[in-house]
Amino acid sequence: MINHHHLDLPSPPKLPKGGLRVTPLGGLGEIGRNMTVFEHQGKLLIVDCGVLFPEDNQPGINVILPDFSSIRHRLNDIVAIVLTHGHEDHIGGVPHLIKERKNIPVVGSKLTLAFVGAKFQEERLSPPVVEVVAGEKRSFGPFDLEFVAVNHSIPDGLAIAIRTEAGLVLHTGDFKMDQFPLDKRITDLGAFARLAEEGVDLFLTDSTNAEVPGFTTSEEDIRPAIDAVFRTSPRRIVVSSFASHVHRIQQVLDAAVKNDRKVAFVGRSMVRNMGIASDLGYLNVPKGLVVDLKTLEKLPDDKMVLVCTGSQGEPMAALSRMANREHIIEIGDGDTVLLASSLIPGNENAIYRVINGLIRWGANVVHKGNAKVHVSGHASAGELVYCYNIVKPKNVMPVHGEWRHLTANAELAVRTGVPEDRVIIAEDGVVVDLVNGRASIVGKVKADLVFVDGMSIGVASEEALSDRRMLAEDGAITILGILDTKTGLLAEPIEFFARGFAHDDEWIRGATKAIDDAMVAANQSKRVDGAALELLLTRTMNRWMQRKYRRTPVITSIVVDA
Numbered sequence: 001m002i003n004h005h006h007l008d009l010p011s012p013p014k015l016p017k018g019g020l021r022v023t024p025l026g027g028l029g030e031i032g033r034n035m036t037v038f039e040h041q042g043k044l045l046i047v048d049c050g051v052l053f054p055e056d057n058q059p060g061i062n063v064i065l066p067d068f069s070s071i072r073h074r075l076n077d078i079v080a081i082v083l084t085h086g087h088e089d090h091i092g093g094v095p096h097l098i099k100e101r102k103n104i105p106v107v108g109s110k111l112t113l114a115f116v117g118a119k120f121q122e123e124r125l126s127p128p129v130v131e132v133v134a135g136e137k138r139s140f141g142p143f144d145l146e147f148v149a150v151n152h153s154i155p156d157g158l159a160i161a162i163r164t165e166a167g168l169v170l171h172t173g174d175f176k177m178d179q180f181p182l183d184k185r186i187t188d189l190g191a192f193a194r195l196a197e198e199g200v201d202l203f204l205t206d207s208t209n210a211e212v213p214g215f216t217t218s219e220e221d222i223r224p225a226i227d228a229v230f231r232t233s234p235r236r237i238v239v240s241s242f243a244s245h246v247h248r249i250q251q252v253l254d255a256a257v258k259n260d261r262k263v264a265f266v267g268r269s270m271v272r273n274m275g276i277a278s279d280l281g282y283l284n285v286p287k288g289l290v291v292d293l294k295t296l297e298k299l300p301d302d303k304m305v306l307v308c309t310g311s312q313g314e315p316m317a318a319l320s321r322m323a324n325r326e327h328i329i330e331i332g333d334g335d336t337v338l339l340a341s342s343l344i345p346g347n348e349n350a351i352y353r354v355i356n357g358l359i360r361w362g363a364n365v366v367h368k369g370n371a372k373v374h375v376s377g378h379a380s381a382g383e384l385v386y387c388y389n390i391v392k393p394k395n396v397m398p399v400h401g402e403w404r405h406l407t408a409n410a411e412l413a414v415r416t417g418v419p420e421d422r423v424i425i426a427e428d429g430v431v432v433d434l435v436n437g438r439a440s441i442v443g444k445v446k447a448d449l450v451f452v453d454g455m456s457i458g459v460a461s462e463e464a465l466s467d468r469r470m471l472a473e474d475g476a477i478t479i480l481g482i483l484d485t486k487t488g489l490l491a492e493p494i495e496f497f498a499r500g501f502a503h504d505d506e507w508i509r510g511a512t513k514a515i516d517d518a519m520v521a522a523n524q525s526k527r528v529d530g531a532a533l534e535l536l537l538t539r540t541m542n543r544w545m546q547r548k549y550r551r552t553p554v555i556t557s558i559v560v561d562a
């Protein structure tokens with residue numbers, strides 16, 4: 001396989017006339033914040049603009065955005081943002097980009113636009129929106145687009161075919177090939193085959209499940225397990241899932257009807273999204289089935305179903321609060337909690353903490369580890385191979401995945417006969433040009449992690465996060481010194497203020513001595529002013545802490561004149 005690492009790539013040359021440039025700014029080398037920029041004839045087309053959720057080693061971070069810095073000086077060249085589907089890792093960053101240029105047209109299917117529209121409303125943004133349906137063709141600047149139905153774990157997903165002078169590109173978005181989806185809307189392999197006849201020059205395809213052999217199970221196949229939970233649960237049922245998984249929630253609603261239970265949605269995103277989905281006809285809610293939480297609470301336990309978020313162990317979500325008995329619903333003996341969702345890598349500890357908490361209160365917890373209550377939303381290796389054989393792409397660029405997923409997907413392409421040198425493994429920021437029917441890596445642009453901390457961008461940098469990790473590991477010590485400017489000596493003994501580090505006399509005595517020694521040594525060579533003394537105190541303390549305790553607390557020294 002070619003180009004396995006991209007450490008020394010230069011910035012890209014000028015795009016040759018008639019060529020198409022593809023620059024992934026997120027989602028390649030990671031799962032999340034998907035964003036791809038297409039450039040042709042001086043114009044830019046953006047496919048998806050999502051967020052990535054932080055990990056444990058990124059304390060205080062709400063979400064992580066793609067880095068817009070490589071397109072920031074060209075915002076006026078953007079002809080549209082096209083959205084493949086309504087998941088957060090594909091739409092969550094759109095409001096942030098719209099804030100930079102308020103009138104970029106946003107293109108997507110009805111449900112996708114409704115989900116992103118709710119975000120625009122919250123942020124008081126109103127970009128022009130263009131609703132499209134599968135099968136439709138639309139042009140934006142020099143990009144002629146065609147939208148193709150794909151099946152995924154959210155309704156109304158689209159693959160995007162992009163025609164330019166440089167050739168035909170097919171971007172699958174997230175997809176799978178469930179042949180029995182609840183909404184009967186299957187991935188349009190007929191359209192894939194028709195595009196193949198025309199000749200697909202570059203195929204960008206979902207790598208998330210490329211390592212998983214065989215075929216992704218149908219959504220329909222988990223119905224028996226969900227039914228069993230509803231049939232056998234003696235008391236309350238709490239279901240946790242993603243707030244966008246309309247089909248999964250539909251299965252829960254169907255089971256509730258069958259078992260004569262009422263349902264309440266809990267949590268802002270769940271209430272909002274299910275309201276949107278039922279208003280638009282994507283979720284079938286029989287009259288009287290869904291009630292508010294207050295009404296639900298008055299019902300007998302065996303008539304209740306709560307549907308909430310928090311299946312990934314998010315600390316503020318309803319499920320975590322139930323596990324900690326911080327929620328008005330007090331989980332107890334005989335209650336059943338159904339986690340009808342995936343277990344996203346990195347969230348394992350948080351999820352098991354919640355599961356343990358719930359079991360401790362007496363709940364029966366049903367999850368994908370002990371029952372067949374979840375299927376993936378992504379095509380497995382078998383489906384991907386089918387796609388390669390149908391699409392017969394001239395060049396392939398795996399998208400959506402960490403290195404292991406991208407590589408597994410690339411290997412599948414090669415096994416179906418795509419020449420190795422036509423399979424491009426790129427990561428975020430790597431620039432790929434399609435020129436004369438051939439795709440190749442030509443350079444790299446900046447594609448850093450952009451942290452959103454609370455409400456603001458830029459408050460947290462990599463450096464700030466490193467400080468936060470140090471604070472968490474080793475605490476902080478502030479040193480206060482009062483300087484006698486006449487003598488260059490301390491007017492009073494040094495004072496220490498420690499956080500996350502026990503305030504104990506023994507280390508304070510040792511540290512004071514180390515600082516005194518350092519000051520004597522410094523004074524022998526030259527006079528000490530306030531700034532120099534601050535530096536001396538910090539350095540001495542750092543060295544002493546490291547030697548004595550093998551610790552690196554964040555040290556701040558303040559010296560004031562007497």
Ligand SMILES: [Zn+2]
Pocket residue numbers: 085087090152174377
């Ligand atoms: Zn998705």
